[in-house]
Amino acid sequence: MADDKIFSKVKDIVVEQLGVDEGEVAMSTSFVNDLGADSLDIVELIMAMEEEFDIEIPDEDAESIGTVEDVVSYVLKKM
Amino acid sequence: MSLPSLKIGDLTARVPIMQGGMAVRISMAKLAAAVANEGGIGLIAASGIKPPELIENIREARSLTDGIIGINVMVAVKEFANLVKAAIKERIDLIVAGAGFSRDAFKWCAEGKVPFVPIISSEKAAKLSERLGASAVVLEGKEAGGHLGTTHESTWEILPRIVKSVGIPIIAAGGILHGADIARALSMGASGVQMGSRFAVSEESNADIAWKQALINAKPEDVTLIESPVGMPARAVMTEFVKNLKAHGDNKPKIRCVSCLKDCKKNYCIIDALEKGRQGDLKNGLVFCGERIGEIKEILSVKEIIKNLVQEYEQAVSPVGIYG
Ligand SMILES: Cc1cc2nc3c(=O)[nH]c(=O)nc-3n(C[C@H](O)[C@H](O)[C@H](O)COP(=O)(O)O)c2cc1C
Numbered sequence: 001m002a003d004d005k006i007f008s009k010v011k012d013i014v015v016e017q018l019g020v021d022e023g024e025v026a027m028s029t030s031f032v033n034d035l036g037a038d039s040l041d042i043v044e045l046i047m048a049m050e051e052e053f054d055i056e057i058p059d060e061d062a063e064s065i066g067t068v069e070d071v072v073s074y075v076l077k078k079m
Numbered sequence: 080m081s082l083p084s085l086k087i088g089d090l091t092a093r094v095p096i097m098q099g100g101m102a103v104r105i106s107m108a109k110l111a112a113a114v115a116n117e118g119g120i121g122l123i124a125a126s127g128i129k130p131p132e133l134i135e136n137i138r139e140a141r142s143l144t145d146g147i148i149g150i151n152v153m154v155a156v157k158e159f160a161n162l163v164k165a166a167i168k169e170r171i172d173l174i175v176a177g178a179g180f181s182r183d184a185f186k187w188c189a190e191g192k193v194p195f196v197p198i199i200s201s202e203k204a205a206k207l208s209e210r211l212g213a214s215a216v217v218l219e220g221k222e223a224g225g226h227l228g229t230t231h232e233s234t235w236e237i238l239p240r241i242v243k244s245v246g247i248p249i250i251a252a253g254g255i256l257h258g259a260d261i262a263r264a265l266s267m268g269a270s271g272v273q274m275g276s277r278f279a280v281s282e283e284s285n286a287d288i289a290w291k292q293a294l295i296n297a298k299p300e301d302v303t304l305i306e307s308p309v310g311m312p313a314r315a316v317m318t319e320f321v322k323n324l325k326a327h328g329d330n331k332p333k334i335r336c337v338s339c340l341k342d343c344k345k346n347y348c349i350i351d352a353l354e355k356g357r358q359g360d361l362k363n364g365l366v367f368c369g370e371r372i373g374e375i376k377e378i379l380s381v382k383e384i385i386k387n388l389v390q391e392y393e394q395a396v397s398p399v400g401i402y403g
Binding site: 039040043044046047058059060062063 | 160179180181182183184201203204207341
């Protein structure tokens with residue numbers, strides 16, 4: 001899968017899970033600082049990503065994910 | 080009417096009272112075993128210690144009781160995974176975890192067939208816990224001691240909402256001191272209670288007498304909220320350490336940092352401060368307590384504490400005039 005395709009899927013998930021506008025989600029967007037996500041939102045986001053991309057993201061990796069870009073590069077690495 | 084039992088997974092506690100885990104080293108083998116011996120659930124506090132010390136305490140507790148023994152550990156500590164895995168290997172009865180949310184722990188506990196019980200303060204966390212396979216949840220309101228998931232919502236405000244949102248057993252915590260509080264929690268749909276402050280001031284809790292005296296002497300105005308390096312607020316007694324902290328914003332101890340937390344704010348060393356407090360050094364130490372600590376006036380044995388709670392509960396639920 002290409003980067004931009006992953007980005008657009010990640011964006012869809014973020015929009016749905018956090019209830020934000022598509023325009024608010026860029027590569028550099030931070031879930032906590034820019035979108036006001038709390039730690040549980042992050043957990044749910046990570047779970048949705050796992051489902052979408054059929055990968056497993058353990059706590060340790062999840063704890064280092066803070067931005068949309070972090071997710072995209074993680075997914076790229078795992079797929 | 081006597082107290083109902085508390086079921087968590089395949090476990091049945093004859094008395095629906097769980098002794099809250101209290102770190103660092105406040106609730107260890109002796110306290111946990113004493114509570115388990117009275118039919119409740121005893122929790123060994125694993126935060127701030129290493130797996131070998133935890134294993135030693137689990138084994139000691141087992142040698143003292145056939146009752147239910149669990150551990151309590153904060154997700155925020157770096158040793159979290161190792162502590163949970165060590166406890167599962169020791170065939171611990173249950174694992175209670177707060178200060179963070181770990182999905183891995185659900186998996187490890189499911190694989191090890193150990194009930195996992197997250198500590199939560201919101202419906203969102205309760206629902207997510209149930210979805211991930213929690214055996215029960217501890218609901219902690221703002222009245223609790225130690226690190227707080229909420230500083231503005233009372234146990235009694237949150238409880239009804241949690242009762243509505245999940246089907247797993249709910250253990251109410253924060254501000255439960257007397258049998259009447261237990262009656263109130265159960266009548267609102269909780270399956271049991273967790274108590275910290277009351278058991279902190281017991282003969283069996285593992286702290287210096289000066290630490291226990293600080294709790295007994297604490298009046299409501301001596302109780303305050305502080306920012307913990309864990310990144311959460313916490314409730315503590317206004318010791319000299321806390322006064323300094325409030326005046327300066329930090330309290331750097333001259334010690335070697337062992338990086339015990341995944342993400343430490345470094346305004347002071349939480350382990351050092353809690354351990355000094357436990358050893359009775361109130362000048363340099365931190366003493367955690369619940370909001371209602373001012374109502375606790377004497378050090379009692381666990382046996383007396385539970386006997387009183389059972390009696391008070393029975394009085395609270397009995398129609399006056401029939402049973403007295
Ligand atoms: C001295 C002290 C230490 C505590 N340490 C922990 C801890 O390590 N982990 C935890 O989950 N809760 C901790 N707590 C919270 C208790 O387990 C319990 O949930 C809380 O105190 C309940 O409120 P209560 O004190 O009004 O009974 C601590 C509480 C006290 C008073």
